[in-house]
Amino acid sequence: MKAILLKELKQRRWSLVAYCLAALGFLWLYISLFPYLQEQSQNYMKMFEAFPKAFMDAFGLEGDFFLNVQGYMASEMYTLIWPLLTIFLLLSHAGSAIAGEIETLTIGSLLAQPVSRARLYIVKYVSGVIRLVIFVTATVLTCMPIASIYHLAYQPSHFFTFSLLALLFGLVIYSFAFMLSAIFNEKSHVYFATGGVLFGMYVLNVISALKPALKNLKYASIFHYYNPGDALIRNHIDPLALLIFAGGSFLFFAVGLSLFNKRDISI
Secondary structure (H helix, E strand, O other): OOOHOOOOOOOHHHHHHHHHHHHHHHHHHHHHHHHHHOOOOHHHHHHHHHOOHHHHHHHHOOOOOOHHHHHHHHHHHOOHHHHHHHHHHHHHHHHHHHHHHHOOOOHHHHHOOOOOHHHHHHHHHHHHHHHHHHHHHHHOOOHHHHHHOOOOOOHHHHHHHHHHHHHHHHHHHHHHHHHHHOOOHHHHHHHHHEEEEEHHHHHHHHHHHHOOOHHHHHOHHHHHHHHHHHHHOOOOOOOOHHHHHHHHHHHHHHHHHHHHOOOOOOO
């Protein structure tokens, strides 16, 4: 099992490095601009005050995001860019882990090893979780040393709180995609199915904020429970979000494991 895990991590190490470097590039850019933007904050705030509150809520913009670097990063980096990078990273791993092996006919050599299907599934799943932990550490906690370079004040506890939220948000998406990888025979099907579901959920979240009559639709979207502003500005995570992310991750993992154990795979 250890050999398979190390092989999984080694095979996909450069894609992880690329995603981390891309995210770090955005982090550095945004943080380096913050001192200048904060000087012009009054002008920007007047502009944002003209926007309807529903618009601000729909796109995760906080009214006081220029007050400190946490609020600024919550609105600029962690509301859209970071989730997109995370989703692409996790989908690429989940799609290739099982469906990709079936598609390229390499699953036979793995199943021929003296390792049960359950263990193989768990090892491949864990390799993705390790990548997620590394990515969250590299793209969230590194905000603090970068902010220190520019002599910006920050509250470490807020970044650790958001790290937990980010980890669980990524985990539930990864678990869902990994479950689909155990069902489909082609990784492209995993990408399209997961991407379609996530896009639909994002649209629901935006529509629910813009249309008061449809406000209850937000509860059907995981993006409603992913609130970087709440974590980074107020150092708070909704307990319901923790329950949904953790519970959903476990459910998708268990269902995927059961289906992978039972399905017939032609080698």
